[in-house]
Amino acid sequence: MIEVKNLHKSFGDSQVLKGISTVFEKGKTNLIIGQSGSGKTVLLKCLLGLFDYQKGSIGYDDKLFLSLTANQKRTLRSQIGMVFQGGALFDSLTIAENVMFPLRMFTNQSQSEMEDRASSALKRVNLENAHNKMPSEASGGMQKRVAIARAIVNNPKYLFCDEPNSGLDPKTAIVIDNLIQEITKEYDIVTVINSHDMNSVMEIGEKILFLKDGLKAWEGSKDTIFKTDNEVVTDFVYSSNLFKKVRKMYLEDL
Amino acid sequence: MNYLHNIGAYFLMIAEMFRKPTKWSVMKQLILKDIEDLIIGSLGIVAFISFFVGGVITIQTALNIDNPLIPRYLVGFATRQSIILEFAPTFISVIMAGKVGSFITSSIGTMRVTEQIDALEVMGINSVNYLVFPKTVALLLYPFVISIAMFLGIIGGMAACVFGGYSTFEDYVTGVQMDFMPFHMVYAFIKTLVFAFLLATIPSFHGYYMKGGALEVGKASTTAFVWTSVAIILLNYILTQMLLS
Numbered sequence: 001m002i003e004v005k006n007l008h009k010s011f012g013d014s015q016v017l018k019g020i021s022t023v024f025e026k027g028k029t030n031l032i033i034g035q036s037g038s039g040k041t042v043l044l045k046c047l048l049g050l051f052d053y054q055k056g057s058i059g060y061d062d063k064l065f066l067s068l069t070a071n072q073k074r075t076l077r078s079q080i081g082m083v084f085q086g087g088a089l090f091d092s093l094t095i096a097e098n099v100m101f102p103l104r105m106f107t108n109q110s111q112s113e114m115e116d117r118a119s120s121a122l123k124r125v126n127l128e129n130a131h132n133k134m135p136s137e138a139s140g141g142m143q144k145r146v147a148i149a150r151a152i153v154n155n156p157k158y159l160f161c162d163e164p165n166s167g168l169d170p171k172t173a174i175v176i177d178n179l180i181q182e183i184t185k186e187y188d189i190v191t192v193i194n195s196h197d198m199n200s201v202m203e204i205g206e207k208i209l210f211l212k213d214g215l216k217a218w219e220g221s222k223d224t225i226f227k228t229d230n231e232v233v234t235d236f237v238y239s240s241n242l243f244k245k246v247r248k249m250y251l252e253d254l
Numbered sequence: 255m256n257y258l259h260n261i262g263a264y265f266l267m268i269a270e271m272f273r274k275p276t277k278w279s280v281m282k283q284l285i286l287k288d289i290e291d292l293i294i295g296s297l298g299i300v301a302f303i304s305f306f307v308g309g310v311i312t313i314q315t316a317l318n319i320d321n322p323l324i325p326r327y328l329v330g331f332a333t334r335q336s337i338i339l340e341f342a343p344t345f346i347s348v349i350m351a352g353k354v355g356s357f358i359t360s361s362i363g364t365m366r367v368t369e370q371i372d373a374l375e376v377m378g379i380n381s382v383n384y385l386v387f388p389k390t391v392a393l394l395l396y397p398f399v400i401s402i403a404m405f406l407g408i409i410g411g412m413a414a415c416v417f418g419g420y421s422t423f424e425d426y427v428t429g430v431q432m433d434f435m436p437f438h439m440v441y442a443f444i445k446t447l448v449f450a451f452l453l454a455t456i457p458s459f460h461g462y463y464m465k466g467g468a469l470e471v472g473k474a475s476t477t478a479f480v481w482t483s484v485a486i487i488l489l490n491y492i493l494t495q496m497l498l499s
Contacts, residue, residue, distance in 0.1 A: 050372060082377075086368055088372065133401075
Protein backbone atom coordinates (compact mmCIF):
# COMPACT_ATOMS: atom_id res chain seq x y z
CA MET A 1 0.00 0.00 0.00
CA ILE A 2 1.10 3.58 -0.64
CA GLU A 3 -0.26 6.18 1.73
CA VAL A 4 -0.17 9.85 0.79
CA LYS A 5 -0.90 12.36 3.54
CA ASN A 6 -1.51 16.08 3.08
CA LEU A 7 0.93 16.37 0.15
CA HIS A 8 1.88 19.91 -0.89
CA LYS A 9 4.08 20.68 -3.86
CA SER A 10 4.82 24.04 -5.43
CA PHE A 11 7.12 25.38 -8.12
CA GLY A 12 8.13 28.89 -7.08
CA ASP A 13 4.91 30.75 -6.35
CA SER A 14 2.73 28.28 -8.19
CA GLN A 15 1.19 25.69 -5.88
CA VAL A 16 0.47 22.53 -7.86
CA LEU A 17 -0.59 20.06 -5.15
CA LYS A 18 -2.62 21.49 -2.29
CA GLY A 19 -2.86 18.85 0.40
CA ILE A 20 -3.57 15.54 -1.32
CA SER A 21 -4.34 12.59 0.95
CA THR A 22 -5.18 9.13 -0.32
CA VAL A 23 -4.29 5.45 -0.13
CA PHE A 24 -3.29 3.34 -3.13
CA GLU A 25 -4.13 -0.25 -2.35
CA LYS A 26 -2.35 -3.49 -3.09
CA GLY A 27 -3.78 -5.79 -5.76
CA LYS A 28 -5.89 -2.99 -7.22
CA THR A 29 -5.53 -0.76 -10.25
CA ASN A 30 -5.50 2.76 -8.78
CA LEU A 31 -6.18 5.51 -11.31
CA ILE A 32 -5.36 9.18 -10.98
CA ILE A 33 -7.53 11.21 -13.34
CA GLY A 34 -8.13 14.86 -14.00
CA GLN A 35 -7.78 17.58 -16.61
CA SER A 36 -4.43 18.64 -18.00
CA GLY A 37 -2.70 20.82 -15.43
CA SER A 38 -4.61 19.33 -12.49
CA GLY A 39 -1.42 17.96 -10.92
CA LYS A 40 -1.59 14.27 -11.95
CA THR A 41 1.92 14.04 -13.35
CA VAL A 42 3.38 16.05 -10.48
CA LEU A 43 1.70 13.71 -7.97
CA LEU A 44 3.08 10.68 -9.85
CA LYS A 45 6.59 12.17 -9.93
CA CYS A 46 6.38 12.91 -6.20
CA LEU A 47 5.37 9.28 -5.62
CA LEU A 48 8.35 8.15 -7.66
CA GLY A 49 10.74 10.42 -5.78
CA LEU A 50 11.56 12.42 -8.91
CA PHE A 51 10.18 15.59 -7.30
CA ASP A 52 10.73 16.74 -3.73
CA TYR A 53 7.68 18.08 -1.94
CA GLN A 54 7.33 20.88 0.60
CA LYS A 55 4.86 19.37 3.04
CA GLY A 56 3.13 16.08 3.79
CA SER A 57 4.32 12.50 3.55
CA ILE A 58 4.39 9.49 1.27
CA GLY A 59 4.58 6.07 2.91
CA TYR A 60 5.46 2.87 1.09
CA ASP A 61 4.11 0.05 3.29
CA ASP A 62 4.61 2.14 6.44
CA LYS A 63 8.07 3.33 5.40
CA LEU A 64 8.10 7.09 4.97
CA PHE A 65 10.01 7.92 1.79
CA LEU A 66 11.75 11.02 3.13
CA SER A 67 12.99 9.24 6.25
CA LEU A 68 14.74 6.50 4.24
CA THR A 69 18.52 6.45 3.93
CA ALA A 70 20.11 6.60 0.48
CA ASN A 71 20.59 2.80 0.50
CA GLN A 72 17.00 2.18 1.61
CA LYS A 73 15.77 4.50 -1.16
CA ARG A 74 17.86 2.56 -3.64
CA THR A 75 16.35 -0.73 -2.42
CA LEU A 76 12.86 0.75 -2.62
CA ARG A 77 13.48 2.00 -6.15
CA SER A 78 14.59 -1.45 -7.23
CA GLN A 79 11.09 -2.57 -6.17
CA ILE A 80 9.42 0.03 -8.39
CA GLY A 81 8.42 -0.60 -11.99
CA MET A 82 7.51 2.34 -14.18
CA VAL A 83 5.82 2.54 -17.55
CA PHE A 84 6.43 5.98 -19.05
CA GLN A 85 4.04 7.74 -21.43
CA GLY A 86 6.37 7.28 -24.41
CA GLY A 87 7.75 3.95 -23.19
CA ALA A 88 11.19 5.47 -22.43
CA LEU A 89 12.95 2.44 -23.88
CA PHE A 90 16.71 2.79 -24.31
CA ASP A 91 17.26 3.42 -28.03
CA SER A 92 20.68 1.81 -28.16
CA LEU A 93 19.52 -1.51 -26.66
CA THR A 94 17.45 -4.27 -28.26
CA ILE A 95 14.05 -5.11 -26.83
CA ALA A 96 15.48 -8.09 -24.90
CA GLU A 97 18.34 -5.96 -23.55
CA ASN A 98 15.84 -3.29 -22.49
CA VAL A 99 13.88 -5.87 -20.51
CA MET A 100 17.07 -7.32 -19.00
CA PHE A 101 18.30 -3.85 -17.99
CA PRO A 102 16.92 -3.80 -14.39
CA LEU A 103 18.25 -7.33 -13.84
CA ARG A 104 21.68 -6.34 -15.10
CA MET A 105 21.72 -3.30 -12.81
CA PHE A 106 20.31 -4.82 -9.62
CA THR A 107 21.02 -8.54 -9.63
CA ASN A 108 24.05 -10.76 -10.05
CA GLN A 109 22.31 -13.25 -12.33
CA SER A 110 24.15 -14.96 -15.16
CA GLN A 111 23.44 -13.96 -18.75
CA SER A 112 21.35 -17.11 -19.35
CA GLU A 113 19.29 -16.52 -16.20
CA MET A 114 18.64 -12.94 -17.26
CA GLU A 115 17.68 -14.06 -20.76
CA ASP A 116 15.23 -16.58 -19.29
CA ARG A 117 13.65 -13.96 -17.06
CA ALA A 118 13.41 -11.48 -19.96
CA SER A 119 11.83 -14.15 -22.18
CA SER A 120 9.23 -14.93 -19.50
CA ALA A 121 8.41 -11.23 -19.09
CA LEU A 122 8.14 -10.74 -22.85
CA LYS A 123 5.97 -13.85 -23.11
CA ARG A 124 3.75 -12.44 -20.35
CA VAL A 125 3.08 -9.36 -22.48
CA ASN A 126 2.59 -11.49 -25.61
CA LEU A 127 5.83 -10.46 -27.31
CA GLU A 128 7.65 -13.69 -27.96
CA ASN A 129 9.34 -12.95 -31.26
CA ALA A 130 10.64 -9.45 -30.78
CA HIS A 131 13.78 -10.07 -28.69
CA ASN A 132 16.30 -8.80 -31.22
CA LYS A 133 14.34 -5.86 -32.59
CA MET A 134 15.39 -2.32 -31.76
CA PRO A 135 12.77 -0.10 -30.04
CA SER A 136 12.56 2.06 -33.19
CA GLU A 137 11.40 -1.01 -35.15
CA ALA A 138 8.49 -1.64 -32.75
CA SER A 139 5.01 -0.14 -33.02
CA GLY A 140 3.60 2.11 -30.27
CA GLY A 141 1.63 -0.77 -28.74
CA MET A 142 4.67 -3.05 -28.82
CA GLN A 143 6.81 -0.38 -27.17
CA LYS A 144 4.27 -0.05 -24.36
CA ARG A 145 4.26 -3.81 -23.88
CA VAL A 146 8.07 -3.88 -23.78
CA ALA A 147 7.95 -1.07 -21.19
CA ILE A 148 5.51 -3.17 -19.12
CA ALA A 149 7.77 -6.22 -19.47
CA ARG A 150 10.78 -4.14 -18.31
CA ALA A 151 8.71 -2.80 -15.39
CA ILE A 152 7.69 -6.27 -14.16
CA VAL A 153 10.86 -8.28 -14.90
CA ASN A 154 12.37 -7.66 -11.47
CA ASN A 155 9.13 -8.60 -9.64
CA PRO A 156 8.29 -5.09 -8.42
CA LYS A 157 6.04 -4.36 -5.44
CA TYR A 158 4.85 -1.10 -6.98
CA LEU A 159 3.96 -0.41 -10.61
CA PHE A 160 3.47 3.12 -11.90
CA CYS A 161 2.10 3.91 -15.35
CA ASP A 162 1.97 7.39 -16.87
CA GLU A 163 -0.81 7.43 -19.47
CA PRO A 164 0.01 3.91 -20.63
CA ASN A 165 -2.39 3.95 -23.58
CA SER A 166 -1.88 7.45 -24.93
CA GLY A 167 -1.34 7.46 -28.67
CA LEU A 168 -2.72 3.93 -29.09
CA ASP A 169 -5.77 2.85 -31.06
CA PRO A 170 -8.79 1.91 -28.88
CA LYS A 171 -8.36 -1.83 -29.37
CA THR A 172 -4.67 -1.85 -28.44
CA ALA A 173 -5.42 0.54 -25.54
CA ILE A 174 -7.87 -1.99 -24.08
CA VAL A 175 -5.30 -4.78 -24.50
CA ILE A 176 -2.77 -2.69 -22.54
CA ASP A 177 -5.35 -1.81 -19.85
CA ASN A 178 -6.34 -5.43 -19.38
CA LEU A 179 -2.71 -6.53 -19.33
CA ILE A 180 -1.92 -4.06 -16.54
CA GLN A 181 -4.93 -5.21 -14.55
CA GLU A 182 -4.05 -8.89 -14.99
CA ILE A 183 -0.46 -8.25 -13.92
CA THR A 184 -1.66 -6.31 -10.86
CA LYS A 185 -3.74 -9.29 -9.70
CA GLU A 186 -1.19 -11.91 -10.68
CA TYR A 187 1.77 -10.23 -8.92
CA ASP A 188 -0.41 -8.74 -6.15
CA ILE A 189 1.23 -5.33 -6.48
CA VAL A 190 0.22 -1.71 -5.96
CA THR A 191 -0.48 -0.25 -9.39
CA VAL A 192 -0.93 3.49 -9.85
CA ILE A 193 -2.00 4.71 -13.29
CA ASN A 194 -2.08 8.30 -14.41
CA SER A 195 -4.70 8.64 -17.14
CA HIS A 196 -7.27 10.84 -18.77
CA ASP A 197 -8.65 8.09 -20.95
CA MET A 198 -12.26 7.49 -19.89
CA ASN A 199 -12.27 4.02 -21.45
CA SER A 200 -9.48 3.03 -19.03
CA VAL A 201 -11.39 4.54 -16.14
CA MET A 202 -14.49 2.48 -16.95
CA GLU A 203 -12.51 -0.65 -17.77
CA ILE A 204 -9.99 -1.00 -14.93
CA GLY A 205 -10.69 1.81 -12.42
CA GLU A 206 -10.92 -0.19 -9.20
CA LYS A 207 -9.89 2.90 -7.28
CA ILE A 208 -10.13 6.35 -8.86
CA LEU A 209 -8.66 9.57 -7.52
CA PHE A 210 -9.97 12.68 -9.32
CA LEU A 211 -7.79 15.79 -9.10
CA LYS A 212 -8.82 19.32 -9.90
CA ASP A 213 -6.53 22.33 -9.54
CA GLY A 214 -4.20 20.40 -7.26
CA LEU A 215 -6.96 19.26 -4.89
CA LYS A 216 -8.61 15.90 -4.42
CA ALA A 217 -12.07 16.57 -5.90
CA TRP A 218 -13.43 13.04 -5.65
CA GLU A 219 -12.44 9.46 -4.83
CA GLY A 220 -14.25 6.26 -5.71
CA SER A 221 -14.33 3.38 -8.18
CA LYS A 222 -15.62 2.65 -11.70
CA ASP A 223 -18.92 1.55 -10.16
CA THR A 224 -19.46 4.61 -8.00
CA ILE A 225 -18.37 7.06 -10.68
CA PHE A 226 -21.61 6.31 -12.59
CA LYS A 227 -23.70 7.21 -9.57
CA THR A 228 -21.86 10.25 -8.32
CA ASP A 229 -23.61 13.57 -8.46
CA ASN A 230 -20.37 15.50 -7.98
CA GLU A 231 -20.65 18.03 -10.80
CA VAL A 232 -16.91 18.49 -11.21
CA VAL A 233 -16.50 14.77 -11.85
CA THR A 234 -19.53 14.36 -14.09
CA ASP A 235 -18.50 17.42 -16.16
CA PHE A 236 -15.12 15.82 -16.77
CA VAL A 237 -16.02 12.15 -17.13
CA TYR A 238 -19.25 12.61 -19.08
CA SER A 239 -18.10 15.48 -21.25
CA SER A 240 -19.01 13.65 -24.48
CA ASN A 241 -22.59 12.97 -25.56
CA LEU A 242 -21.80 9.28 -25.89
CA PHE A 243 -20.73 8.97 -22.26
CA LYS A 244 -23.75 11.01 -21.16
CA LYS A 245 -26.03 8.50 -22.93
CA VAL A 246 -24.14 5.53 -21.51
CA ARG A 247 -24.47 6.92 -18.02
CA LYS A 248 -28.18 7.61 -18.49
CA MET A 249 -28.77 4.05 -19.73
CA TYR A 250 -26.71 2.63 -16.85
CA LEU A 251 -28.68 4.56 -14.25
CA GLU A 252 -31.98 3.59 -15.90
CA ASP A 253 -30.94 -0.06 -15.76
CA LEU A 254 -30.25 0.27 -12.06
CA MET B 255 23.20 35.41 -12.63
CA ASN B 256 22.20 32.69 -15.05
CA TYR B 257 25.85 32.15 -16.02
CA LEU B 258 26.83 31.77 -12.36
CA HIS B 259 23.96 29.33 -11.82
CA ASN B 260 25.06 27.25 -14.81
CA ILE B 261 28.71 27.23 -13.71
CA GLY B 262 27.62 26.05 -10.25
CA ALA B 263 25.33 23.40 -11.74
CA TYR B 264 28.19 22.21 -13.99
CA PHE B 265 30.52 21.64 -11.02
CA LEU B 266 27.73 19.93 -9.05
CA MET B 267 27.19 17.62 -12.03
CA ILE B 268 30.90 16.75 -12.02
CA ALA B 269 30.74 15.97 -8.28
CA GLU B 270 27.62 13.86 -8.88
CA MET B 271 29.43 11.95 -11.62
CA PHE B 272 31.71 10.33 -9.01
CA ARG B 273 28.94 9.45 -6.54
CA LYS B 274 27.13 6.09 -6.41
CA PRO B 275 28.95 4.38 -9.28
CA THR B 276 27.25 2.05 -11.72
CA LYS B 277 28.13 -1.67 -11.54
CA TRP B 278 31.53 -2.27 -13.12
CA SER B 279 30.25 -5.01 -15.46
CA VAL B 280 27.78 -2.51 -16.94
CA MET B 281 30.17 0.44 -16.85
CA LYS B 282 32.83 -1.54 -18.76
CA GLN B 283 30.41 -2.04 -21.66
CA LEU B 284 29.44 1.64 -21.65
CA ILE B 285 33.09 2.74 -21.71
CA LEU B 286 33.90 0.42 -24.62
CA LYS B 287 30.89 1.69 -26.55
CA ASP B 288 31.89 5.30 -25.93
CA ILE B 289 35.48 4.58 -27.00
CA GLU B 290 34.06 3.28 -30.26
CA ASP B 291 31.69 6.23 -30.74
CA LEU B 292 33.91 9.07 -29.55
CA ILE B 293 37.48 7.94 -30.27
CA ILE B 294 37.45 5.37 -33.07
CA GLY B 295 34.60 7.19 -34.82
CA SER B 296 36.60 10.41 -34.89
CA LEU B 297 39.82 9.03 -36.34
CA GLY B 298 38.76 9.41 -39.99
CA ILE B 299 37.88 13.09 -39.87
CA VAL B 300 40.87 13.91 -37.64
CA ALA B 301 43.25 12.09 -40.03
CA PHE B 302 41.79 13.84 -43.09
CA ILE B 303 41.91 17.33 -41.56
CA SER B 304 45.37 16.87 -40.03
CA PHE B 305 46.98 15.63 -43.24
CA PHE B 306 45.71 18.47 -45.39
CA VAL B 307 46.10 21.25 -42.83
CA GLY B 308 49.68 20.04 -42.28
CA GLY B 309 50.17 20.43 -46.01
CA VAL B 310 48.68 23.94 -46.02
CA ILE B 311 50.88 25.05 -43.09
CA THR B 312 53.96 23.88 -44.99
CA ILE B 313 52.97 25.60 -48.23
CA GLN B 314 52.19 28.90 -46.50
CA THR B 315 55.43 28.78 -44.50
CA ALA B 316 57.48 27.99 -47.61
CA LEU B 317 55.83 30.76 -49.64
CA ASN B 318 56.54 33.31 -46.90
CA ILE B 319 60.25 32.54 -46.76
CA ASP B 320 61.56 34.90 -49.47
CA ASN B 321 64.96 35.60 -48.01
CA PRO B 322 67.60 33.30 -49.61
CA LEU B 323 69.63 33.50 -46.37
CA ILE B 324 66.93 31.63 -44.43
CA PRO B 325 67.58 27.90 -44.71
CA ARG B 326 64.83 25.80 -46.37
CA TYR B 327 64.79 23.32 -43.50
CA LEU B 328 62.96 25.97 -41.47
CA VAL B 329 59.82 24.91 -43.34
CA GLY B 330 59.90 21.54 -41.55
CA PHE B 331 60.73 23.20 -38.24
CA ALA B 332 57.85 25.70 -38.47
CA THR B 333 55.40 23.00 -39.53
CA ARG B 334 56.38 20.76 -36.59
CA GLN B 335 56.09 23.59 -34.07
CA SER B 336 52.73 24.78 -35.40
CA ILE B 337 51.26 21.30 -35.44
CA ILE B 338 52.57 20.06 -32.09
CA LEU B 339 52.01 23.23 -30.11
CA GLU B 340 48.73 24.52 -31.48
CA PHE B 341 47.09 22.85 -34.41
CA ALA B 342 46.82 19.28 -33.10
CA PRO B 343 45.90 19.88 -29.46
CA THR B 344 43.83 23.06 -29.76
CA PHE B 345 42.27 23.28 -33.21
CA ILE B 346 41.52 19.60 -33.49
CA SER B 347 39.80 19.97 -30.09
CA VAL B 348 37.64 22.81 -31.42
CA ILE B 349 36.72 20.60 -34.37
CA MET B 350 35.99 17.75 -31.96
CA ALA B 351 33.76 20.11 -29.95
CA GLY B 352 31.58 20.19 -33.06
CA LYS B 353 31.81 16.51 -33.92
CA VAL B 354 31.93 14.72 -30.55
CA GLY B 355 30.31 17.53 -28.54
CA SER B 356 27.18 17.71 -30.63
CA PHE B 357 26.92 13.91 -30.61
CA ILE B 358 27.12 13.84 -26.80
CA THR B 359 24.63 16.71 -26.33
CA SER B 360 22.11 15.36 -28.80
CA SER B 361 22.27 11.78 -27.53
CA ILE B 362 21.88 12.78 -23.86
CA GLY B 363 19.35 15.50 -24.77
CA THR B 364 17.24 13.00 -26.68
CA MET B 365 17.33 10.69 -23.67
CA ARG B 366 16.07 13.60 -21.55
CA VAL B 367 13.24 14.43 -24.00
CA THR B 368 12.11 10.81 -24.29
CA GLU B 369 12.15 10.30 -20.48
CA GLN B 370 14.97 7.73 -20.65
CA ILE B 371 16.89 9.70 -17.99
CA ASP B 372 13.77 9.71 -15.79
CA ALA B 373 13.58 5.94 -16.30
CA LEU B 374 17.16 5.60 -15.02
CA GLU B 375 16.40 7.81 -12.00
CA VAL B 376 13.24 5.88 -11.13
CA MET B 377 15.27 2.66 -11.15
CA GLY B 378 17.61 4.25 -8.59
CA ILE B 379 20.52 4.59 -11.00
CA ASN B 380 22.82 7.61 -10.75
CA SER B 381 22.08 8.85 -14.27
CA VAL B 382 24.97 11.35 -14.32
CA ASN B 383 27.43 8.59 -13.47
CA TYR B 384 25.79 6.23 -15.97
CA LEU B 385 25.84 8.75 -18.83
CA VAL B 386 28.76 11.12 -18.27
CA PHE B 387 31.41 9.04 -16.50
CA PRO B 388 31.95 6.52 -19.36
CA LYS B 389 32.37 9.41 -21.83
CA THR B 390 34.93 11.04 -19.57
CA VAL B 391 36.87 7.78 -19.24
CA ALA B 392 36.62 7.08 -22.99
CA LEU B 393 38.05 10.52 -23.74
CA LEU B 394 41.15 9.69 -21.67
CA LEU B 395 42.21 8.08 -24.95
CA TYR B 396 41.94 11.45 -26.66
CA PRO B 397 45.76 12.01 -26.54
CA PHE B 398 45.95 8.96 -28.81
CA VAL B 399 43.81 10.81 -31.39
CA ILE B 400 45.97 13.91 -31.04
CA SER B 401 49.16 11.83 -31.50
CA ILE B 402 47.75 10.62 -34.80
CA ALA B 403 46.84 14.21 -35.72
CA MET B 404 50.43 15.32 -34.99
CA PHE B 405 51.94 12.48 -36.99
CA LEU B 406 49.65 12.91 -39.99
CA GLY B 407 49.99 16.70 -39.92
CA ILE B 408 53.78 16.39 -40.20
CA ILE B 409 53.44 13.71 -42.90
CA GLY B 410 50.97 15.91 -44.80
CA GLY B 411 53.45 18.79 -44.54
CA MET B 412 56.21 16.58 -45.87
CA ALA B 413 54.10 15.44 -48.83
CA ALA B 414 53.17 19.01 -49.72
CA CYS B 415 56.75 20.17 -49.30
CA VAL B 416 58.36 17.46 -51.38
CA PHE B 417 55.72 17.04 -54.09
CA GLY B 418 55.11 20.79 -54.30
CA GLY B 419 58.81 21.38 -54.82
CA TYR B 420 59.20 23.80 -51.88
CA SER B 421 62.08 21.91 -50.29
CA THR B 422 63.80 18.56 -50.37
CA PHE B 423 62.82 15.58 -48.25
CA GLU B 424 66.15 15.76 -46.41
CA ASP B 425 65.71 19.47 -45.60
CA TYR B 426 62.19 18.89 -44.33
CA VAL B 427 63.26 16.00 -42.08
CA THR B 428 66.21 18.03 -40.80
CA GLY B 429 63.80 20.83 -39.92
CA VAL B 430 61.38 18.49 -38.18
CA GLN B 431 64.21 17.09 -36.04
CA MET B 432 65.85 20.43 -35.30
CA ASP B 433 65.85 21.80 -31.71
CA PHE B 434 63.21 19.36 -30.59
CA MET B 435 62.13 20.01 -27.01
CA PRO B 436 60.42 17.02 -25.39
CA PHE B 437 58.64 19.35 -22.98
CA HIS B 438 56.60 20.68 -25.91
CA MET B 439 55.06 17.23 -26.20
CA VAL B 440 54.33 17.21 -22.45
CA TYR B 441 52.73 20.64 -22.80
CA ALA B 442 50.64 19.47 -25.76
CA PHE B 443 49.42 16.35 -23.94
CA ILE B 444 48.59 18.24 -20.74
CA LYS B 445 46.44 20.57 -22.84
CA THR B 446 44.92 17.59 -24.64
CA LEU B 447 43.86 15.89 -21.40
CA VAL B 448 42.30 19.11 -20.08
CA PHE B 449 40.44 19.60 -23.37
CA ALA B 450 39.31 15.95 -23.30
CA PHE B 451 37.67 16.57 -19.93
CA LEU B 452 35.93 19.67 -21.29
CA LEU B 453 34.83 17.79 -24.42
CA ALA B 454 33.18 15.10 -22.28
CA THR B 455 31.58 17.23 -19.60
CA ILE B 456 30.40 20.52 -21.16
CA PRO B 457 28.30 18.89 -23.93
CA SER B 458 27.00 16.35 -21.37
CA PHE B 459 25.94 19.21 -19.11
CA HIS B 460 24.02 20.91 -21.92
CA GLY B 461 22.32 17.66 -22.91
CA TYR B 462 21.54 16.54 -19.38
CA TYR B 463 19.96 19.78 -18.20
CA MET B 464 18.14 20.69 -21.41
CA LYS B 465 14.41 21.36 -21.28
CA GLY B 466 11.89 21.11 -24.09
CA GLY B 467 11.60 18.98 -27.21
CA ALA B 468 13.41 18.09 -30.42
CA LEU B 469 14.03 21.72 -31.40
CA GLU B 470 15.70 22.39 -28.05
CA VAL B 471 17.98 19.38 -28.55
CA GLY B 472 19.35 21.14 -31.66
CA LYS B 473 19.70 24.43 -29.78
CA ALA B 474 21.45 22.68 -26.88
CA SER B 475 23.93 21.10 -29.32
CA THR B 476 24.78 24.51 -30.77
CA THR B 477 25.13 26.07 -27.32
CA ALA B 478 27.32 23.18 -26.19
CA PHE B 479 29.62 23.68 -29.20
CA VAL B 480 29.93 27.41 -28.50
CA TRP B 481 30.69 26.99 -24.79
CA THR B 482 33.06 24.07 -25.29
CA SER B 483 35.01 26.10 -27.87
CA VAL B 484 35.10 29.14 -25.57
CA ALA B 485 36.34 27.02 -22.67
CA ILE B 486 39.01 25.37 -24.85
CA ILE B 487 40.30 28.69 -26.19
CA LEU B 488 40.35 30.30 -22.73
CA LEU B 489 42.08 27.36 -21.05
CA ASN B 490 44.50 27.15 -23.97
CA TYR B 491 45.59 30.70 -23.17
CA ILE B 492 45.84 30.06 -19.44
CA LEU B 493 47.74 26.78 -19.83
CA THR B 494 50.14 28.26 -22.36
CA GLN B 495 50.86 31.14 -20.02
CA MET B 496 51.40 28.75 -17.11
CA LEU B 497 53.45 26.08 -18.87
CA LEU B 498 55.49 27.89 -21.50
CA SER B 499 56.14 31.38 -20.19
